[in-house]
Amino acid sequence: MRSTPPPPARRWDGSPLAHRVRRSLRVSPDGVSRLLRCGQGDRCRECGNRIEWYHRGAQRPVRLHPHELPAARVPSVCRWHVSSGVAYPGGDGSSWCRLPHAVVCPARDVPPPTPELTGLRRSLAVNTRRLIDAGAFTPCPASPGSPAPQRGNPAACRPARPVVQLLYVRYLAAHPVDEIQCIAQTRRRHRCTSTLLSPGTPAGTWKLVPATATSGQLALPAAVMAIYDLSAIPYAEQLRWRAQRCLRHSAIPTAADLAVADWEPFDPLAHHAHIHNRLPARTRRPGPTGRAHEAVDP
Template identity: 30%
Template structure:
């Protein structure tokens, strides 16, 4: 403890009131998040109100209203709870929950007009107007949607940003693959680690551009065509987790409790919002291989056939005829067919 402070951290001199001695921050070994809570409490640049970032269960980040609310006053899809530093959907039966800030941000034109949220959104709008009138807050230009509000932690990146593929997920990287920097706080320098996270584990492959949801997906001409993405399919779960935590080999999760100097910069790829980063030409350093050599030691198993229903993702590894439908879709089709036959037979009886 420095000489100007008592053992409990209180200052010996009244002139140092409000200050505290420098302390080393450590993460508890049971904490699954590597971000420090003090760095996660920020103000929204669109409305000026406070929000607190949490690491999501799916490797993303979400800003929450810093105060928990009664679950009964919040729609089910907007209820979140936090466990070991990780944000999870639902209220966990506790009766209170966190709510995402973008759902209440007064700078966003919300599509969900739930009456249960109208009063809370009005309160947030009055707070925003008071900050503008009394504190001189100057908001940024209105966001295009709730996604822009949620991604305020993303630092501006100049130049190319590559797209990473893992299983069926697509992520937008914070830069080119060979330049993604580790976000850990280096103990030797007290600054952000300067190592890169890539160890040339992946390969470039051509993947289909996903169709954007809604009517916008029906209007674009490039949907269904292909683009180039850096595939990490051969990585084990812990190795992929290191990529998503944006950590180098020295600061890999689990073996080092170093906190984040800045938050990880990954975002889920959106074909409409990230169209400028779609890579349509084959990269110059793309390897002439189909898969990593490590896949030769992995049993890939039998080929999987997906359900013929367009919006169903069920599948089977058994041999099935062309146009096969899963049991759930088949039951739905039978029910609809039975209802249709009853309706047709009823019309015929009426005509007689």
């Protein structure tokens, strides 16, 4: 993604110089996989605009704006560059750079630092409104700036982005537990519509635990949170949840991934808006004998 000038046509002595044509990274139409390691296209679940996922070393992927911007119009603290498919903070010495999507996301309350980026954020906000009016996008209910759920509302006790504990690590899910979708590709080259939580599979339990991460971080003062604990289910089932695959595709290792797994390492300070201090609401469900019994919604 680095902008470079065209190579010279001749050497210093005037002899012609042959250049090998560089081919861009693309997916073969006859290939099985639709998932690239870098530049994985997606849409922001908060504003609906296009983004690109890039790996940044051993850390979790970062969301970047899909187009390059002049480096002179972007503050130095907001500049990123991509080298060999890996994103790095800072410029690479060229006149172009990449920009994190969070800086110009119209769903966030923090304004961009420069007028040029404010104009870009305004255009993205217009595109978000067009997507909402056309019915092609529904804003995430847990996005920053959305109204807080009221007490007494049953939907208020169902976290839109729950905290899930598996393999002794806590993750922030992108969807409710019963809506986490498989990321495998079907034979028709579409994303599998099955969910991870299905009948006949061991399920986790909701617990109230101190609001802290599993990496030894100190808990928030006098704060508890509800987590969906999968530590009691078999190890193979936890691996299936971590890979975000349904039962059918977990038995097919050759099935390609069509999307990036939605798990985000949980940070109690950065994700404090998603901490819920109440367990999900209890509903009436028919029992095995036909009688209704109380169960906790996943």
